[in-house]
Amino acid sequence: MEKLTSKPSLLKKILALVLAFGPGIFAIGYTIGTGSVTSMIVAGSTYGMQLLWVLLLSCIFSGILMYAYGNFALVTGETALYAFKKHLKYGKLIAVLIIVGISLGQWNSLMGILGISSNIIFEIIVIYFPDLSGSRYEVVxxxxxxxxxxxxxxxxxxxxTFFEKILVIFVTIMGLSFIISLFMVYPLPIExxxxxxxSVPQVEGGKMMVAAFVGTTMAAATFLSRPLFVKGKGWNMSNRSQQKKDAIIAAILVFIISASVMAVASGALFHQGKPVTQVLDMVNTLEPVAGKFALTLFFFGTLSAGLSSIFPCLLxxxxxxxxxxxxxxxxxSKQFKIITGIASCFALIVPIFGANPIQMQILSQVFNVFVLPLVILGIILLVNNKGLMKEYKxxxxxxxxxxxxxxxxxVISYNGVVALFDFF
Incomplete structure (x- = not known):
């Protein structure tokens, strides 16, 4: 009897530990979606591990920015854009530019995410119902x-708390799927x-890939939304060390999961000269190398990444x-329901027009880098304001x-502009 009662308590302890890092779960949900997974798969299959340095730097800076925004919220009780508007010169203009830039970037991303997730579900359905293979557009x-x-x-x-629990499930499945896949297919340690x-790949699309990496990993939405999620969690000044740990753990997990995806794609596809350009490429190229089990795991992780991103992107x-x-x-509120309803309709553009979701996804990640300097400059000015931060400056x-x-x-924003001019 004692053993039976100890099991639920252990599960409760694990769940409580995961939920204690709530805002970090949202950071992972925003950061690692199919956008991130797509970028990592395309980069790993096309350039091997060459862009690992970009991922590492992006994750370090993401951790710093998450901490800075979270700490500002705990000290002042204010959220990011409200504080920009209230305390910064030209703050209203900066805030409006950020809202427009991030919303467009995330909604563009949402189209690609839904397109890729729907295509993955279609591939799984076709395994069991092969007759549907000729009706791709309609089923997707x-x-x-x-x-x-x-x-x-x-x-x-x-x-x-409900949003948080849904994301915990998706993020846990995603993380475990990719990390287990890494043990089956991996690159050489020297790589x-x-x-x-x-180094930047000196080939067509190399610069765009670097910008897409930063756009997906150093996501401005992650930092700006953090004060609201910190407040939603009910944290106050007594949770400052917990907030710091949460930011560090979120950044580390983003790096581990993203690097695992890149490493699997590099180990399985790069040396065979099989770059990924379509959703179907991931099925056709991974299966013979990784086997059915690894392929299923990897796809399950990619699908979880997509579903965990749709939620924050709508929000x-x-x-x-x-x-x-x-x-x-x-x-x-009515405003919340209307805006999320419009975003839901916007998300259907790629599936309706049957566009290539992978290309759309990478393009949308590049657009995300352009508001990033404004978001960083804003928090630098706020956390150095002695009147606001007092001894916590x-x-x-x-x-x-x-x-x-x-x-x-x-530097990355400039690189993104050059990449877009090259593309168009």
Missing amino acids: LIVALVVIAIMYSLLLVGKY VAQGLIP IAPILLADYQSGELDTT AGLGLNIGLFAALFFAC
């Missing part, structure tokens, strides 16, 4: 409609070490608008990290 569109309808109905429940030496526009207006997010270490992140973001 029906799947997309069902997925987005379910996600929208879950949003209408409207409770932070991993070489990937930490900064982003009402979150930013609520942040700008009052610093409070009301998930039961940013120290030398945090400032070095934030200014390094700003320089990195500016």
Whole structure:
């Protein structure tokens, strides 16, 4: 009897430990979606581990920015865009530009995410019902409609703790799937070490891939939404060390999971000269190398990544608008329901027109880098405001990290502009 009662208590302890890092779960949900997974698979299959250094730097700077935004919220009780509007010169203009830029970037990303997720579900359905293989467009569109309808109905429940629990499930499945896949297919250690030496692939699409990497890993939406999620968690000044741990753990997990995806694609596809350009490529190329079990695991992880991203992407526009207006997010309001409804319809564009979701996904990640310098500059000005932060004003270490992140973001944004001009 004692053994039976100890099991649930152990499960409860594990669940409590995971849920203790709530806002970090949202950070992982925003950061590792099919956008990130697609970028990692395309990069790993095309360039091997060459871009691992970009991923590492992006994750370090992401951890610093998550900590800075979370700490600002705990010290001042204010959210990001509301504080920009209230305390910064030209703050209203900066806040509006950020809302428009991030919302468009995330909604573009949403189209690709839903397209890829629907295609993956289609590939799984075809395994069991081969007769449907000739009706790809119709089945993918029906799947997309069902997925987005379910996600929208879950949003209408409207409770932070409910959103958090849904994301915990998706993120856990995703992380375990990719990490287990890594034990079956992996690159050589020397390739991993070489990937930490900064270099940009001098081939067509190389610069765009670097920008897409940063756009998906250093996602501005992750930092801006953090104060609202910290408040939603009910944290206060007594949770400062917990907030710091949460930011560090989230950044480490993003790196481990993303690097695992890149490593699997590199180990399985790079040396065979099989770059991924279509969703179907992932099935055709991974199966003979990795086997059915590894392939199923990897696809399950990719699908979980997609579903864990649809949720935060639908949330982003009402979150930013609520942040700008009052610093409070009301998930039961008419405004929340209308905006998430419009985002749900917008998400169906790629499935309706039958566009290539992988190309769309990478393009949308590139667009995400352009508001990043503004988002970093804003928090630098806020955390160095002694009137606001008092004795918790940013120290030398945090400032070095934030200014390094700003320089990195500016370089990548310039790189993104060049890449887009080359593309078009």
